[in-house]
Amino acid sequence: MEAAISINKLSKTYKKTEALKSLSLEIPMGEFFGLLGPNGAGKTTLIKTIVGLARPTSGSILVFGQNIQDYPLKTKAVIGLSPQEQNIDRYFTVRKILEFQGGYFGLRHKERRQKAEELLGKFNLTDKVDEEFWKLSGGMQRRVMIARSLMASPKILILDEPTAGIDVEQRHELWDFLKNLNRDGTTIILTTHYIDEAEYLCERVAIIDAGQIVEMGFPKELIKKHCEQYFLVNGEKKKDLMGLTVDQVQVHQGDLEQVFIKLTGKKLESA
Amino acid sequence: MISFFTLLERELYRFGRLAAQTIAPPFVTTALFIVIFGYSLGQKIGAIAGFPYILFILPGLSGMSIITNSFSNSSSSLYMARMDRSIENILVAPISSFRIVLSFVVGGIVRGLTVGIVTMLTAYIMTDLTIHNIPLALLFVILISTIFSALGVIAALWGNDWEHLAAFSTFILAPLSYLGGTFYSIATLPPLWKKVSLSNPMYYMVDGYRSAILGHSDVSLTIALAFSSGLACITFLCAVFLFKKGYRIIV
Ligand SMILES: Nc1ncnc2c1ncn2[C@@H]1O[C@H](COP(=O)(O)OP(=O)(O)OP(=O)(O)O)[C@@H](O)[C@H]1O
Ligand SMILES: [Mg+2]
Numbered sequence: 001m002e003a004a005i006s007i008n009k010l011s012k013t014y015k016k017t018e019a020l021k022s023l024s025l026e027i028p029m030g031e032f033f034g035l036l037g038p039n040g041a042g043k044t045t046l047i048k049t050i051v052g053l054a055r056p057t058s059g060s061i062l063v064f065g066q067n068i069q070d071y072p073l074k075t076k077a078v079i080g081l082s083p084q085e086q087n088i089d090r091y092f093t094v095r096k097i098l099e100f101q102g103g104y105f106g107l108r109h110k111e112r113r114q115k116a117e118e119l120l121g122k123f124n125l126t127d128k129v130d131e132e133f134w135k136l137s138g139g140m141q142r143r144v145m146i147a148r149s150l151m152a153s154p155k156i157l158i159l160d161e162p163t164a165g166i167d168v169e170q171r172h173e174l175w176d177f178l179k180n181l182n183r184d185g186t187t188i189i190l191t192t193h194y195i196d197e198a199e200y201l202c203e204r205v206a207i208i209d210a211g212q213i214v215e216m217g218f219p220k221e222l223i224k225k226h227c228e229q230y231f232l233v234n235g236e237k238k239k240d241l242m243g244l245t246v247d248q249v250q251v252h253q254g255d256l257e258q259v260f261i262k263l264t265g266k267k268l269e270s271a
Numbered sequence: 272m273i274s275f276f277t278l279l280e281r282e283l284y285r286f287g288r289l290a291a292q293t294i295a296p297p298f299v300t301t302a303l304f305i306v307i308f309g310y311s312l313g314q315k316i317g318a319i320a321g322f323p324y325i326l327f328i329l330p331g332l333s334g335m336s337i338i339t340n341s342f343s344n345s346s347s348s349l350y351m352a353r354m355d356r357s358i359e360n361i362l363v364a365p366i367s368s369f370r371i372v373l374s375f376v377v378g379g380i381v382r383g384l385t386v387g388i389v390t391m392l393t394a395y396i397m398t399d400l401t402i403h404n405i406p407l408a409l410l411f412v413i414l415i416s417t418i419f420s421a422l423g424v425i426a427a428l429w430g431n432d433w434e435h436l437a438a439f440s441t442f443i444l445a446p447l448s449y450l451g452g453t454f455y456s457i458a459t460l461p462p463l464w465k466k467v468s469l470s471n472p473m474y475y476m477v478d479g480y481r482s483a484i485l486g487h488s489d490v491s492l493t494i495a496l497a498f499s500s501g502l503a504c505i506t507f508l509c510a511v512f513l514f515k516k517g518y519r520i521i522v
Contacts, residue, residue: 014522048522051363052362052363052521053359053362053363053521053522054521054522055517055521055522072365073365073366073367074365076363076364076365077365079363081363083359085356086355086356087355087356087357087358087359087360088355088356088357088360089281089285089352089355089357090355091288092284096284100277100280100281101360101364102277103273103274103276103277103278103280104274104277104278104360104361104364104365104366105274105364105365106273106274106365107273108273148360
């Protein structure tokens, strides 16, 4: 299958910092791909070079087989980005923000309005349409940014820490939304510091450190490869339990997130 | 094309919210100048080139308002967009640098035209000014605003602080405009200052604009027109070039 994004020996050096070191990566069409890594690993830099906000020092990036430097407009047209840091006209209303975004990507007025309505509904922002962006809460602002990245129905969606600051309930709704979006064919690239999020959402993850990919693969495989797996029975490690291995057994104990939702949330009916 | 018009819509939306701030100052400035130089001081200064002093300086006055406004419109818009990073959102959209810069410049032209019309209307009502050639006057307004909107774009890319933009206005725009024949005719200057004035690009624009309004010019209209159009092209292309290079916007 054709790769949505293929990165070949990409390096990026800011004045002193070597943020990316000859990094290569191929993301097939339709994949839900996760980028994990500590602060300063180079995740945002990698994203910035893909969307043309940072210039590669060397190496190349192809989007659906086309070099972003030769076809900047064509490749930008298929990518939606929700950046880590706000880049919004803070004094514009939510409606204007979304509609202008549609316009930048060539949508006509009627299409813009429809798409904006639809997304505002999905992101539970309908009652804030005419509010100026700066008056929204942090989590709502984050959701506006994600909604904005979807205005042009991008083939590739890039989300740089999309769930930072979003409450648990909204986060789960966002997860469902993203899963569906991916199922319908959108290639999604996501960075996150929440490992559970990557594990739940992503087919494949790459772990970046100091500008290089140090590990890449399916979460289950990576866990198997790197983690010692055992049962802990009354404080005692056991490799097998009644002839079963760790893979074959599931223990359901619930987790803190579920408690949180039970105490604070009334699951909204999704629109 | 849709993307360009959306950018323009964004510029005008921004500007629409500042409409009062745009229209009131040139109106007040012009009215004040007319009161001071027309009704009081002007009587003592006497006529220049056969025009009462106030009529002679009106085009220059209007020109200065156009210059300041078109410059501040594009420079503050782009500078703000750099500061709140909304420019990055525009940069990741499929829009060419040419169109992005054009939208900032057209925003500045609209502001320049508004200001030009307000000042001329004020003058028309308060004095016995008749405008010699309206289309030509509008053409000069457009050329002047193009030049200074484009410079505004360049300044906004270059500046790393609001102070830088203010410095650009104070140390470059102001001297050029004051020494650009706004308040005098070069016919009245000693030879050395005549040369200085003639080497000031602003001089040709003001003179052309004056000739469109009053029908009187120091240098030939053709030269003024050619010079202004040439400068408009050059400044605009420089702005596009810098923007395309991603000067201080792409890391
Ligand atoms: N514009 C810039 N100029 C200079 N250095 C930069 C710039 N942007 C990033 N860097 C440096 O590049 C390195 C990688 O930064 P990057 O933002 O890509 O990290 P990240 O993986 O996104 O981290 P985080 O998890 O904190 O978002 C860091 O050392 C950072 O200081
Ligand atoms: Mg980052």
